[in-house]
Amino acid sequence: MATLTVNGESRTFDGDPGTPLLWYLRDVAGLTGTKYGCGQGVCGACTIHLDGVAVRACITTIDMAEGKSVTTIEGLSTDGEHAVQKAWRELSVPQCGFCQAGQIMQAASLLAKNNAPSDQDIVEDMSGNLCRCGCYQRIHAAVRLAAGGV
Structure with a gap:
């Protein structure tokens, strides 16, 4: 079981640790602001922050994100005032x-x-x-x- 901090909230994932973080965020966590574009990490539509650094969620796996802080567009600013x-x-x-x-x-x-x-x-x-x-x-x-x- 993987433990992640997503937008400041501790979450667990009981699935395949090789699952792309993008699919966890969209399908499990319901955070659909992160978009699927190319699936190869070259278009940037799925950009999130992993410990404050921009990464592509489509090529970042759950096990790569375990124990780290994940920030999506929904967590950048709760009131949209970034x-x-x-x-x-x-x-x-x-x-x-x-x-x-x-x-x-x-x-x-x-x-x-x-x-x-x-x-x-x-x-x-x-x-x-x-x-x-x-x-x-x-x-x-x-x-x-x-x-x-x-």
């Missing part, structure tokens, strides 16, 4: 919205480790998160806004 979430709303970033939870989680991880990223830092850190709608300019602007820049 600086990144506020910037996303202020700049109306999403178009279709499918990738946005992953984008927000990636941006929040970036700002947690670098609260004054350069434009190049933002481009590099966000490059693994794909947006089918091409909202990259608004995403970049929202990261700058959340960091306190414009």
